[in-house]
Amino acid sequence: MRQPPGFESPDTQLVCKLNKSLYGLKQSPRAWFDKFSKVVKMLGYRQGQADHTLFVKHSNHGHITILIVYVDDIIVTGDDSHEMTNIKLMLAKEFEVKDLGPLRYFLGMEIARNRKGISVSQRKYTLDLLAETGMLGCKPSRTPLELGNKQALLEGKPVDVGSYQRLVGKLIYLSHTRPDIAFAVSLVSQYMHSPCQGHLDAVYRILRYLKLTPGRGLFFAKTDDRSVSAFTDADWAGSISDRRSTSGYCTMVWGNLVTWRSKKQSVVARSSAEAEYRAMAHGLCELIWIRRVLQELKMDVPHPMQLFCDNKSTISIAHNPVHHDRTKHVEVDRHFIKEKLDAGLIIIHYIPTSNQLADILTKGLPEPSHEVLVGKLGLINIYDPA
Known part of the structure; x- marks a missing residue:
């Protein structure tokens, strides 16, 4: 045990005692969620069995309020404005919470609304990743994977495992709103423990593709x-x-x-x-x-x-x-x-295979086919000029 930075005391034997911790301990998230779920259930919410982080409350007038939690980040939505205000007040009494207003940014995801629907993208996350890897000025690629050269993946000298794993891990998180890179990310993540130069080249190919479309994301249309x-x-x-x-x-x-x-x-x-x-x-x-x-x-x-x-x-x-x-x-x-x-x-x-949307999730495709399926999956870039 050592004294933490910033703690000054003439007695070098003194250390700080940790009373509560949410991060770093295996049991802390479970204890927190157990406490949180008990409080929410007392307020009349029912925990989902298909998704345990989902809490739902139906009112007598046919309205619904939905609460979704990820560790200590909470989203409240629904069509019952009175209940949504009430749940915020009740949670503020039990926990230290901060109301950030309408949902615009959540865990690296940017949410935008208009009359036609809701857009979810990770533009800032993508640009930060490109800046971190020095790829902001790179030549963009039209597809996330090179076609017809699978053998190149297995060629080259070994590369640093730690940096490779960190980079691929960030791409995995980015694929939560980017199904167009899902197959390419799945391919490079299969070699986490022994990557070579060919695998790293494939990762940089994905980054070059992201340089072309940093603002692309899912669009949920009203229908x-x-x-x-x-x-x-x-x-x-x-x-x-x-x-x-x-x-x-x-x-x-x-x-x-x-x-x-x-x-x-x-x-x-x-x-x-x-x-x-x-x-x-x-x-x-x-x-x-x-x-x-x-x-x-x-x-x-x-x-x-x-x-x-x-x-x-x-x-x-x-x-x-x-x-x-x-x-x-x-x-x-x-x-x-x-x-x-x-x-x-x-x-x-x-x-027919030409209309098979899942084709983009199983293999690398040429640019025309890739772009057609991207459009059919509902991926758009709201930052493109009109």
Whole structure:
């Protein structure tokens, strides 16, 4: 134990005793959240089971108030202005809170509103990252990944592991509002423990792409569409190091992109249909989770939900249980998807590859295809001149 900087005392044996800490201790966030949830529940809020950081309160007049917490950052929203004012006052009595007004900036995310909808971007975070890495003056790239040169990823001398991990970690956080870089970030994050120069070059390629579009972000448009759908895709044996496939899915709620994922599969798929089937199972799980969240918010859930896939063999296997010998290796996923189909929870549609939104989450694409899918996913740059 040592005296902290700024503490001056002639007795060098004195140290400071820490009474409370929210950061740095493993048990402190859990203790804080336990205290916070008890207070909120006493005020009539119900904790979500699909998302434990979500608290909901329905009034007798059909209004709703939603409270979302991330450690010690809280968002309050809803259509009951009286209850929103009341919850702020009650929280101020129990905790030291500060009302920052309408939501404009939250955990590095910038929120803007207009009559057409809400935009969420990380422009300042992106520019700070480019300045930190010295890439503000670099030549921009049109795509986040170089095409047709996968072998270059594995070439070159080893680089500093610590700086590589910090840089990729910041890109992972940036991908929370940038699905257009999700696959590229997923690819470079697979080599966190032993990166080489090829991996670092791929990271700088992503930064050059961000230089071109620093203000791009998600746009949630006002719409009368109340459908819930998912797009699933897989790149069969896309990894040249272990020949594992990459799964990708994205889900749309009321016509807007809400969740997406790009992840290498845990086992080697022996066929493209198997790889697609595993991706379909992941997308179905996400749809079920979204359905639970909407039900807890007492929102209308369309029945059935739609799942889009661009592989006809996979769709055929999902509907036809006769292919037993050919589907032993995906038996669990097959029964899972067939059960949800029979229950009428989902309906599976074939979609051409050119319209497959999840294609951007499984492989690098040429610039024209990349930009088309970026537009279809609802990514816009509100800072572009009109």
